[in-house]
Amino acid sequence: MAMDDYMDPEWPPGTVRLQTLLHNDVGGKETEIILQPRPTDNPNDPLNWPKYQKILNYFLASFYAMMVFTFVNATSPTWGPLADELGFSDDTLTNTYAIGCATLALGAPMLIPFALKYGSRPVYVFSSVAQFGISIWAAKTQTAGDWWAVNSIQCWLGALSEVLIQMTIADVFFVHQRGRMNNIYIWTANVGSNLAIVAAGFITVDQGWRWVWWWCAIFFGLQVIMFAFGFEETKFTGHKHETIEGRQGSIASIPDISRDGSSEKVDEKHGTSFPPPVESDEVRQRRSYDDEAARARKLSVIHVNESIPRKTYWQRMSLLTTTHGPWIQFLRHSWQPFLILGTIPGVTFVALVYAILTAYSTVMTTASSLYMIDPPYNFSASQIGLMSLAPFVGTTIGTIVAGPLSDYVALRLAKRNHGIYEPEMRFWVFLPFIPFQLAGSWWFAYSLAGGKSWVQVAFGYGMSNFGSAPIQAIALTYLIDAYGEIVGDSLTAVTFVRNLMSTIFVFAMPAWVDAVGVPNVFNTIGAIAATILSCAAIFLWKGKHFRVKTAKVYKHWAERQFEARPLG
Numbered sequence: 201m202a203m204d205d206y207m208d209p210e211w212p213p214g215t216v217r218l219q220t221l222l223h224n225d226v227g228g229k230e231t232e233i234i235l236q237p238r239p240t241d242n243p244n245d246p247l248n249w250p251k252y253q254k255i256l257n258y259f260l261a262s263f264y265a266m267m268v269f270t271f272v273n274a275t276s277p278t279w280g281p282l283a284d285e286l287g288f289s290d291d292t293l294t295n296t297y298a299i300g301c302a303t304l305a306l307g308a309p310m311l312i313p314f315a316l317k318y319g320s321r322p323v324y325v326f327s328s329v330a331q332f333g334i335s336i337w338a339a340k341t342q343t344a345g346d347w348w349a350v351n352s353i354q355c356w357l358g359a360l361s362e363v364l365i366q367m368t369i370a371d372v373f374f375v376h377q378r379g380r381m382n383n384i385y386i387w388t389a390n391v392g393s394n395l396a397i398v399a400a401g402f403i404t405v406d407q408g409w410r411w412v413w414w415w416c417a418i419f420f421g422l423q424v425i426m427f428a429f430g431f432e433e434t435k436f437t438g439h440k441h442e443t444i445e446g447r448q449g450s451i452a453s454i455p456d457i458s459r460d461g462s463s464e465k466v467d468e469k470h471g472t473s474f475p476p477p478v479e480s481d482e483v484r485q486r487r488s489y490d491d492e493a494a495r496a497r498k499l500s501v502i503h504v505n506e507s508i509p510r511k512t513y514w515q516r517m518s519l520l521t522t523t524h525g526p527w528i529q530f531l532r533h534s535w536q537p538f539l540i541l542g543t544i545p546g547v548t549f550v551a552l553v554y555a556i557l558t559a560y561s562t563v564m565t566t567a568s569s570l571y572m573i574d575p576p577y578n579f580s581a582s583q584i585g586l587m588s589l590a591p592f593v594g595t596t597i598g599t600i601v602a603g604p605l606s607d608y609v610a611l612r613l614a615k616r617n618h619g620i621y622e623p624e625m626r627f628w629v630f631l632p633f634i635p636f637q638l639a640g641s642w643w644f645a646y647s648l649a650g651g652k653s654w655v656q657v658a659f660g661y662g663m664s665n666f667g668s669a670p671i672q673a674i675a676l677t678y679l680i681d682a683y684g685e686i687v688g689d690s691l692t693a694v695t696f697v698r699n700l701m702s703t704i705f706v707f708a709m710p711a712w713v714d715a716v717g718v719p720n721v722f723n724t725i726g727a728i729a730a731t732i733l734s735c736a737a738i739f740l741w742k743g744k745h746f747r748v749k750t751a752k753v754y755k756h757w758a759e760r761q762f763e764a765r766p767l768g
Contacts, residue, residue, distance in 0.1 A: 212744060213751060213758075216621050218375060219619035220500075225235075229704040234500060239503075242508050243505070243510045246371045256430060257368065259430060260427060261324075263423065263426070264361055264423065265365050265392065265418055266388045266392040266466070268361040268413075268639055270416065271335070272393075273393045274396045274399070274412055275412075276566075277350075277400045277401035286341070286342070292347070294570075294707075295707070296348050296351045298707045299348060299355075301355065301562065302703040303351075303353070304358060304703075305359070305695070307356040307357060308362065309696060310356075313359070313531070316523075316533055317381065317522065319435045319520060321432070321756060325424070327360055331354060335416040335420050341413075349632075351516050366385075368689055369382065376611055377607065378677045379607040379610060380606070382673040383606065383669070385676075386595065386599060386676075390591065390669065391592070392667050393565075396588075398586055401582040401583070401585020404582070404585075409638035428517075433516070433518070433521045437523065441462055462609060483492070529760075530726045533689060538696075540757055543753050543757075544750050545689045546682050547683065547694070550679045550694055550733075552732045553675045555698040555700070555702070556728060556729045556733070557672055557698075558698040559701045560637075560641055562705060563706070563722075564664070564720070568587050574656075577654060587657070590658035590662035591662055593662050594640070594667075598636075601670070602633070602670030604613075604628050606677065609625065610646075613628070622744055624678070624680065626681075627674070627678070629670065630674045631736055633666075633670045634734070636667030636731070637666075638733075639664075639667075641729075642723075643664075645719050647656050649717060649743060676691075685754075
């Protein structure tokens with residue numbers, strides 16, 4: 201079977217053969233999943249890790265993301281008591297929240313280069329230590345200056361979570377697993393965004409607003425210990441020395457067992473040749489199928505070279521995994537994301553999708569916190585917190601539906617496409633969730649503005665998240681699948697755009713609402729969102745064409761990474 205049966209060098213980035221189609225001896229078809237990206241034969245390659253090790257690393261990365269989102273969002277139920285005790289105005293609270301959104305935008309371009317050069321493990325560990333200290337600072341807040349600094353520094357560090365976990369997913373999981381992993385990430389982030397608000401509301405009522413941050417300090421302290429002794433580096437630098445068999449799409453080293461016995465056998469002792477045995481058509485067909493199946497299985501399972509030693513525990517807990525190179529190579533990861541954003545349409549689209557959905561979420565959280573403490577609701581801190589159960593339930597249902605469905609549809613459509621996978625195939629799952637996201641947000645806005653029952657407000661809130669959670673997960677999976685060699689820079693750009701838009705909306709919201717009212721604010725955001733999200737249909741139609749046209753640009757940026765696993 202030729203090499204280009206599995207990976208054609210002319211294919212654009214992201215297009216891979218994900219399945220083999222086997223024609224068995226009874227005329228039916230069977231399939232085998234091809235592991236993409238291709239793992240090496242090194243047992244230290246994260247793609248070859250045992251399942252328990254992958255789960256542990258992913259659990260820790262998800263816990264990190266959950267805590268970051270907890271710290272960012274748990275503040276809203278504390279606003280009333282905090283303002284009463286320290287004399288903060290509504291403008292101060294809104295502006296400090298907005299400055300946090302702004303530093304979220306700046307954090308990734310400034311900090312992700314360290315993860316690319318030294319590995320994600322030291323960045324996870326050091327940022328966890330810093331967040332532990334900031335939690336204590338938050339609990340001891342006395343002045344507006346304290347609160348400004350806490351929000352800005354914590355969010356500056358928190359920007360790491362949105363990129364690091366995607367780098368972990370790209371390093372550890374195969375293409376056919378990433379849809380589910382990204383849905384789990386979105387769900388975990390919403391645990392921090394929503395359930396943490398519920399918990400913060402009750403803590404504020406029962407123990408006082410300062411204890412929200414003391415509890416954060418306790419959990420961040422636990423996080424430091426878990427990462428220091430449990431998280432292994434996922435950056436793999438051994439693929440430069442891999443065997444031919446381990447390379448992406450390379451089938452050159454697979455023994456040619458497809459011959460049907462037509463070559464002569466030689467008696468080595470006497471040098472006499474004998475004709476091949478005569479086979480029936482049935483035997484030949486059976487052996488042909490067995491040979492084809494053997495080649496497919498070689499690509500669908502992990503092959504580890506037992507002669508390569510597995511690193512010891514303390515070697516795996518090494519703090520730094522440094523990629524050597526000039527400092528300009530390090531520094532350019534601070535501006536390279538913005539050049540990628542402007543030259544690769546897929547990255548631009550994902551950034552805008554993530555940005556508008558995050559802006560929606562931020563505005564809805566801010567609106568409920570600001571307006572439901574007033575008549576006709578008169579909600580307490582704990583009741584404000586309980587409102588976040590609605591988006592959590594919506595996210596959970598959306599994740600349960602979309603997680604397995606995204607990977608299933610990808611495999612199903614790849615099978616119909618002769619086993620060839622195109623990242624845009626996932627957008628068939630993306631499109632049906634758009635109406636839920638838009639309708640839910642409008643329901644929320646009109647119910648809140650009209651003083652309708654809190655049940656209606658909560659229902660709209662939940663419906664919006666039922667739509668937005670799968671959309672976010674699919675967009676992120678598309679980005680990793682299509683542009684895996686530049687995932688760090690690409691996600692840095694995505695994070696910058698999403699948090700920039702959130703900052704603009706949060707700063708503008710009080711005056712905007714005063715001028716046109718809550719419904720019209722959401723009408724405008726909804727029109728922007730509908731325009732951006734509907735572009736998924738354009739990518740279904742022309743997405744591969746965009747990847748073909750920008751393949752040279754992609755290669756240019758890929759060659760300017762510290763080191764990345766070859767994807768084609």
